[in-house]
Every structure is written in structure tokens, then in C-alpha cells.
Amino acid sequence: MFPPVDLPLPAEILVITDELSAPADFLLHRHLVDNLKNSSNAKCVLVAVSEDLGRWKSLCQRSNLNLSQYLDSGVLSFVDVMRHTSSSLNGETDASLRSLFWELKKQITVSSENSHVPVSVILDNIASLEWMGILTLDLTRFIRALSALCRKNNASLVIRHHITTSGERDDILRHLLQLCTYHLDVFPLSSGRSGSVSGQVALHCGPGTTKPTHRLIPRSAAVQYRLTDSGSVFFDRGTGSGVL
Amino acid sequence: MPPLLSSAIALPARNQHLLLLQSSSAQTCLPILRAVVEHASERTRETTVLFCFLYPPSSFLEASNESRENVRVFDRTGHVPGYGDEDEKMLKDVALEAVQSAPPGPITVVIDSVDTIFSDNGSPSETIRLLAELLALVRARGGTSRLVLHVVSPSPLLPLLTQTRFSPTLTQLIAHPTALLTHIAAAYSTPPPPLTAPEKFWGLFIPFSERAYESERLVFGAGGEGSGLQEFAVEVLVRGPGADGAARRRGVERVLEGWSPAQGGPCELRDLDGLQSLWSKKLVPETWQSAPDPTQNLSFNLNLTPEQQRSRAQVPLPYAHEGKPVEQARAPAAILYDPDSADDLDDDDPDEDLDI
Numbered sequence: 001m002f003p004p005v006d007l008p009l010p011a012e013i014l015v016i017t018d019e020l021s022a023p024a025d026f027l028l029h030r031h032l033v034d035n036l037k038n039s040s041n042a043k044c045v046l047v048a049v050s051e052d053l054g055r056w057k058s059l060c061q062r063s064n065l066n067l068s069q070y071l072d073s074g075v076l077s078f079v080d081v082m083r084h085t086s087s088s089l090n091g092e093t094d095a096s097l098r099s100l101f102w103e104l105k106k107q108i109t110v111s112s113e114n115s116h117v118p119v120s121v122i123l124d125n126i127a128s129l130e131w132m133g134i135l136t137l138d139l140t141r142f143i144r145a146l147s148a149l150c151r152k153n154n155a156s157l158v159i160r161h162h163i164t165t166s167g168e169r170d171d172i173l174r175h176l177l178q179l180c181t182y183h184l185d186v187f188p189l190s191s192g193r194s195g196s197v198s199g200q201v202a203l204h205c206g207p208g209t210t211k212p213t214h215r216l217i218p219r220s221a222a223v224q225y226r227l228t229d230s231g232s233v234f235f236d237r238g239t240g241s242g243v244l
Numbered sequence: 245m246p247p248l249l250s251s252a253i254a255l256p257a258r259n260q261h262l263l264l265l266q267s268s269s270a271q272t273c274l275p276i277l278r279a280v281v282e283h284a285s286e287r288t289r290e291t292t293v294l295f296c297f298l299y300p301p302s303s304f305l306e307a308s309n310e311s312r313e314n315v316r317v318f319d320r321t322g323h324v325p326g327y328g329d330e331d332e333k334m335l336k337d338v339a340l341e342a343v344q345s346a347p348p349g350p351i352t353v354v355i356d357s358v359d360t361i362f363s364d365n366g367s368p369s370e371t372i373r374l375l376a377e378l379l380a381l382v383r384a385r386g387g388t389s390r391l392v393l394h395v396v397s398p399s400p401l402l403p404l405l406t407q408t409r410f411s412p413t414l415t416q417l418i419a420h421p422t423a424l425l426t427h428i429a430a431a432y433s434t435p436p437p438p439l440t441a442p443e444k445f446w447g448l449f450i451p452f453s454e455r456a457y458e459s460e461r462l463v464f465g466a467g468g469e470g471s472g473l474q475e476f477a478v479e480v481l482v483r484g485p486g487a488d489g490a491a492r493r494r495g496v497e498r499v500l501e502g503w504s505p506a507q508g509g510p511c512e513l514r515d516l517d518g519l520q521s522l523w524s525k526k527l528v529p530e531t532w533q534s535a536p537d538p539t540q541n542l543s544f545n546l547n548l549t550p551e552q553q554r555s556r557a558q559v560p561l562p563y564a565h566e567g568k569p570v571e572q573a574r575a576p577a578a579i580l581y582d583p584d585s586a587d588d589l590d591d592d593d594p595d596e597d598l599d600i
Binding site: 098101137140141142144145147148149151152166167168169174177178179183185190202204205206207208209210216218219220 | 267269272274275278298299300302303321322324325326327328360363396460461464465466468469470471472473474
């Protein structure tokens with residue numbers, strides 16, 4: 001079954017990378033929907049940089065999930081990063097990330113102290129922050145602090161990062177890969193666009209992961225997926241005809 | 245003779261006080277660092293001090309081992325400049341105090357990410373100074389005391405840490421993806437020793453492996469498997485006397501060994517699954533001597549029975565004159581030429597007046 005249900009577990013960090021021709025939006029939506037629907041007492045913190053709440057609401061509607069209801073009940077918190085970082089576009093960038101960090105710390109520690117509920121934090125995405133002009137050093141420090149915070153509070157963290165040039169790794173991604181427990185690698189078919197296969201997904205483990213609990217999937221044996229109106233369908237290479 | 249890698253991990257030599265583990269974004273060396281920490285923590289007569297700046301302590305020790313008396317863990321992953329308490333103690337004071345206050349006897353000091361210390365203080369000289377002070381404290385303890393450092397290349401600290409000025413003796417373990425060795429064997433026809441002469445191999449391998457983008461391209465580019473492979477090759481570099489104290493080494497000894505969880509950790513290169521294709525002998529088919537026979541392995545019979553051959557020989561061939569010479573008038577061979585109006589035909593030999 002792909003992707004594995006318990007990916008990531010509490011205190012684990014999952015980095016999802018995608019490319020322009022194979023975006024990983026469907027994985028983030030799937031993760032959010034699974035968290036809200038399946039666990040009765042879960043708490044989610046959705047930290048959005050480039051997409052606003054309206055888009056998330058309409059996408060979750062397709063999975064019969066009413067986000068407003070979860071927002072009102074406090075199960076889901078939505079943090080708009082632009083509120084913190086818009087001031088940094090003129091001057092120093094470090095202060096805006098710090099204010100974002102303190103807000104996230106408040107959200108995560110309050111919920112974990114109150115009801116010992118596993119918190120799931122979704123950060124979408126880091127690349128946009130870098131493109132906005134925030135310094136790489138400030139971003140890496142923010143990621144380090146956020147990872148340590150989630151680990152300390154037993155929260156799971158999902159970070160999405162866009163790869164601009166296929167096959168090349170930028171500094172932020174190198175840093176993310178050092179910190180992550182698992183890395184979901186979404187990439188397009190090498191033969192170009194296809195009507196029946198939208199892309200491929202591989203699963204790697206991070207350097208600090210000693211005994212991976214999930215079956216790792218190298219790029220040469222990547223699972224293929226196809227986007228549908230209601231979600232996504234996964235199948236192994238060469239078995240598409242049985243699924244599609 | 246035991247492989248250098250396993251002795252570097254489990255049996256530190258008495259004079260080798262610095263162990264440097266080098267990862268890259270293409271291949272991590274952390275499994276080896278974990279093995280080093282585990283082995284050190286099991287030596288109960290020695291103290292192990294572990295400083296975690298980037299990776300959580302669980303990456304190196306089981307939770308049960310963290311609470312051992314001879315193991316002291318400093319989890320500084322949450323100490324990020326600008327994101328913590330402003331009045332926390334300086335790292336230098338914490339680190340030096342931790343080593344000085346350890347019980348007497350051999351000590352193993354492990355730093356999981358030297359680059360993070362450098363990133364926090366922004367000064368290579370300050371970082372090197374701190375590490376040099378730690379190394380001096382470790383060396384003063386003598387015995388099998390060691391300072392174990394982990395670096396991710398490319399790093400500006402690497403050339404400073406590998407200098408003899410920093411430490412005359414050094415054991416350096418560099419992790420390389422197996423894709424690097426298969427690429428060099430395929431593109432340059434140079435498989436690793438002993439299949440190739442060591443001088444030829446190292447002359448090619450060292451500059452190629454030092455270019456980080458080449459390894460990244462092989463791992464992350466088209467045709468790459470991505471990072472996180474459990475098996476990898478390890479370049480072991482030992483400067484100074486090693487574990488086998490009898491061999492007084494001059495200069496630097498450099499070998500390539502392997503790491504495979506399936507084999508229990510350190511292993512020979514030939515035991516790695518990803519490199520099996522290099523070691524298997526390929527028989528070159530002798531196609532130039534005998535072309536493949538297309539009449540073999542068919543589902544129908546192409547051969548003729550003797551009766552069929554006899555009746556075939558009796559079939560008259562359509563060319564009626566086979567074997568008989570053509571009879572024709574024997575005319576002498578001649579060239580008949582009719583000159584036109586522009587042609588200056590002269591039967592004399594134009595070269596008559598030449599006097600050579």
C-alpha cells in the first residue's frame with residue numbers, strides 16, 4: 001500500500017520534493033485528509049506560504065472534508081506565513097522567521113501539553129520562502145529550530161520543497177535531506193508527459209534513520225501515480241493496465 | 245589482516261587520536277558514526293561524550309544506552325542562534341567543561357556535525373580553535389582516547405582539519421556512493437583495485453571523487469537511484485601508525501572498503517551488491533570466428549533428406565548455357581574513334597622532341 005499510512009510517525013520529519021512537471025500537492029492533501037478523517041483526536045497545523053486557505057478548502061471539499069468545521073473546532077490551525085514575512089521583504093529577514101517560529105511553538109506546545117494529542121505540522125513550502133529573498137542561513141536555522149521543536153513535542157513534520165532544476169540539489173535541499181527521517185521524491189516520467197501516468201514517487205530514508213520501518217523505494221523502481229478527480233491512484237511500473 | 249575500516253571503528257589505535265568521518269549530500273557516513281559511538285559506549289571503562297548539534301541522539305544510540313553511566317549526551321539540536329534563550333552558556337565553555345569533568349581514563353568525544361558549529365559562529369578559525377582545544381584535552385588523556393568528528397563535504401573546514409598542523413595522525417573515512425565506482429569502471433574502464441593497478445585507479449578516482457557535483461549527478465540525476473542507499477563504499481585514509489602497531493607506516497595508507505548492513509557493517513568491496521557486476525568475469529563471445537547459426541533452435545526443420553536432395557539435383561536450371569562457353573565471332577579488340585571538327589588529331593607522337 002502506498003504511500004504508507006504511518007508516514008511520518010510522531011517526532012519524525014518527512015521531506016517531500018517535487019518538480020514543476022510533477023507537483024506533490026496530492027500527497028499533501030492526502031496527508032491532511034488522512035490525518036483529519038482517520039484519527040479522532042488529531043491536531044493539524046497547516047503552515048501555508050504560497051496557497052491560501054480558500055484553495056485548501058476547495059480541494060478538501062473533493063474528498064468530502066469540510067475544513068471550516070475543523071477550523072472552528074480547533075482541530076486544524078491555519079498559519080499564513082505571508083503575514084509574518086511581508087515585513088521582511090524590505091529589511092532583515094531573520095526577524096520574520098522568528099515571529100513565525102514563536103507562533104508555531106505556541107500552537108504546537110499548547111496542544112501537546114493539553115491533551116497529549118499527536119500534532120501534525122505541514123509546511124508548504126520552503127522553496128517559496130527562499131525565492132522571496134529570505135537568506136539561506138536564516139532558512140536553515142529556522143528549519144533546524146522547527147525540527148527540534150517538533151521532535152521535542154512529539155509532533156510529526158512534513159515539509160515540501162520544490163526542485164527547480166532536475167538532478168541538482170540546492171543548499172536548502174541539502175540541509176533538509178540531512179535533517180529528514182524520510183524523503184518522498186516525486187518526479188516526472190523520464191519520457192515526458194503521459195496521459196495515463198502523471199509521475200513517479202520514490203521513498204528514501206534520511207542519513208540519521210538507522211532502521212527504516214517502511215520499505216524503501218529507489219528511483220529505478222519508483223511507484224507510478226495518476227491523478228484523478230477525487231485523488232490519486234498508485235501502481236507499480238508496468239501494472240498500469242490493471243489499475244487504470 | 246582485518247580490514248582497516250573495522251579496526252578504525254572498533255579497535256582504536258593508541259596513537260590515532262583523531263577520527264574524521266566525511267559524508268556528502270550524495271552519500272552519508274552516519275551509519276559508521278553510529279557504529280563508532282555504539283562500540284565506544286560498550287567499553288565501560290571509557291567515557292563517551294556525545295555532542296549532538298544537528299542529528300538527534302537517537303540517530304547514534306538506543307534510548308537504553310543513553311542512560312549508561314559512562315555515556316554523557318549533550319543534545320544541542322534545539323540551540324539555534326536566534327531561536328533559544330539568550331543567556332545560555334557559550335558552546336565552548338560547555339564543551340570544554342564536559343570533557344574536563346569526565347572521569348579519569350580514556351575518553352571518546354564525538355561531535356555529530358562540525359559544520360553546524362561553524363554555521364552558528366560563522367568563523368572557521370574559532371571553530372578550529374575549539375576543536376584543537378578539545379583534541380589537546382583528548383590527547384592528554386592518552387591511551388585509546390579519540391576525538392571523532394563528522395563533516396559534510398564540501399566544507400571549508402575539511403582542508404583545515406586534514407592538515408598535519410591540526411593533528412599529525414589522522415584516520416579519515418570518506419563515504420562514496422557505489423554509483424561512483426560503477427561509473428568510473430564503465431566510463432574509464434578502471435574498476436577498483438585489485439582489478440586495476442592502485443596507482444592508476446587512485447590517480448583517476450581521487451580528483452573525480454573530490455568533485456562533489458559529479459557524485460551528486462550520478463546519484464540524483466537521470467538514472468540515479470536517489471540518496472539513502474544502505475550500502476556504500478568507504479575510502480579509508482590512515483596517516484601515522486595504525487591499529488596494527490607493528491607496521492610503521494610512512495606517509496598515508498589509502499584503501500577502499502565497503503559498508504553493508506546486510507553483512508553486519510564493514511565488509512570488502514566485492515561483498516557489496518551494487519558492485520557485483522564489476523567482479524563477475526564476462527566471457528567475450530567469439531563471434532568473429534563463427535557467426536551465429538540461424539538454422540539452430542527453430543520450430544521447423546530446414547534440413548533436407550537424401551531423397552529430397554536427389555530430386556533437387558535433377559531439376560533443370562533455367563539458365564540453359566551454364567557451363568558452356570558462349571560462341572561468338574572472334575573479332576580483334578579495337579577502339580574505333582571518329583574525330584569531330586574541333587579535334588586536332590595528329591598521329592605523330594607528341595613526345596618525340598623530348599630530350600630527357
